[in-house]
Amino acid sequence: MNAATDLSFTAPGLHGQLAQLTPEQLDRLDFGVIGFNGETVVDQYNQTESEAAGLSTSRVLGQPLFTNVAPCMNNFMVAQRFEDAQDEGSPLDDTIDYVxxxxxxxxxxxxxxxxxxxxxxxYVLVQRKL
Structure with missing residues (x-):
């Protein structure tokens, strides 16, 4: 089983599965993966997202997601949902249409x-092929 090939953007239980993948396996996914820690610092950024966004991995890793990397996501639709889930101690698995x-x-x-x-x-996952 090739874990990376078998994962889809809509797969159930994806959070736990992504956490187990190597950077090379993340790079083989056909959707963008931006992983970040509790301080919103990006620590995972796959090749699919890097190529689509035009931002190198070296430029993104170690940077705050919602201020330096993707300030267009620093709003109630994205960043606030992560804050709310953390404050409530609840899981978050929402898929939204976005621009x-x-x-x-x-x-x-x-x-x-x-x-x-x-x-x-x-994680923020990005599917561009709609």
Whole structure:
């Protein structure tokens, strides 16, 4: 079984599965993966997202997601959902239609927001093929 090939943007239980993948396996996914810690610092950024967004991994890793990398997501639709889930100690698994606007022409995407209580690792997944 190739874990990376078998995972889809809509797969159930995706948070736990992503946490077990190597950077090379994350790079083989056909959707963007931005993983970040409890301080919103990006610690995972796959090749799919890097190529689509035009931002190198070295430029993104170690940077705060909602201020330095993707300030267009620093709003009630994305960043606030992570804050609310953390404050409530509840899981987050929401898929939303979104328009990315930073550093590119506006592009419609689906975002999947993932967080689990007890895990500092959180994810924004980006599906561009709609």
């Amino acid at each position: 990315l606007t930073l550093r590119m022409r506006p592009i419609k995407v689906k975002l999947r927001l993932l967080a689990e209580p007890g895990s500092a690792q959180r």
